[in-house]
Amino acid sequence: MSFFNTLFQKKERATSVVLLDIGATSVAGAYARYTEGELPALLYTQRLPLEIRGGEPHERAMFRALEALGSALIREGAPALARATGSGCIDSILVSVDTPWQETNVRTETFERKDPFVFTKHMVTMALEKTRVVIPGRHLADESIISATANGYRTRDPYEKNIRHASLTVLTSLIDAGVADRIVTTLRDLYHAERVRLIAGTSLRYQAMRRAFPHEREPDTSSLEQALAAADFGKLWVADNPPKIVSVLPSHIVGSVRQVSTAPPDLPLLLMALYFQHHSPEDKN
DSSP: OOHHHHHSOOOOSEEEEEEEEEOSSEEEEEEEEEETTSOOEEEEEEEEEOOOOTTOOHHHHHHHHHHHHHHHIIIIIHHHHHHHHSOOOOSEEEEEEOTTSEEEEEEEEEEEEEEEEEOOHHHHHHHHHHHOOOOTTEEEEEEEEEEEEETTEEOSOOTTOEEEEEEEEEEEEEEEHHHHHHHHHHHHHHHOOSOEEEEEHHHHHHHHHHHHSTTSOOOOHHHHHHHHHOSOGGGGOBTTBOOOOOOOOGGGTTTTSEEOSSSOOOHHHHHHHHHHHTSOGGGOO
């Protein structure tokens, strides 16, 4: 099994999922159906704007929009799911949370010995637990290994090999703990579902884009760290060699996700559907 297949494994034969995208200006939701051997299907989608009233906190407007979205999903989306699958019940919920309630960090884990050694997943697990930093007020939503090298060479499968040096790039999602707890409580009350998983939107989109465009060259760790941290992306450009910028449109993703609903394609929801398709089920809360 390849390195990335160990991270992203197949779902059950048929799975119904609610996808929720929480952003700074809007919230969106979808009912998605995953059937083995078929493309993910978006059966219903809806996006609502955040309406900030007076000087109220941004967070209050977000939760008001989230509750309205949840009502629309139950009222309109669940029947669409039932018509397509015979049941309006869901198996799990995936929530993407964006700024200002999330942050994403990148770090490198290095393994090196003088003599050759067999590199194992257990070594990685122990190293991640040892170097993981608990930040007060932040919920650790996700830790994903996004690249690996063995003896200086990039590889998708570094495990169970005799090597002297390995390096892993780890992408970490952190979400405001108070916001995360309230999101989970709200959704469990609404759907009576135990499987509610949160992830930072930046991390989800990065990993989904890797799936959508597997042949594009990936940035090195330092470039990714700067890109995630910098507000002014122009500062990342080298004058004689600026980066290639490509607009990603829903039309670039629709070949990987089937949209059954009549609503216009929603790029963040399409990327969420693609991400969930390849994400290991045991990582869900």
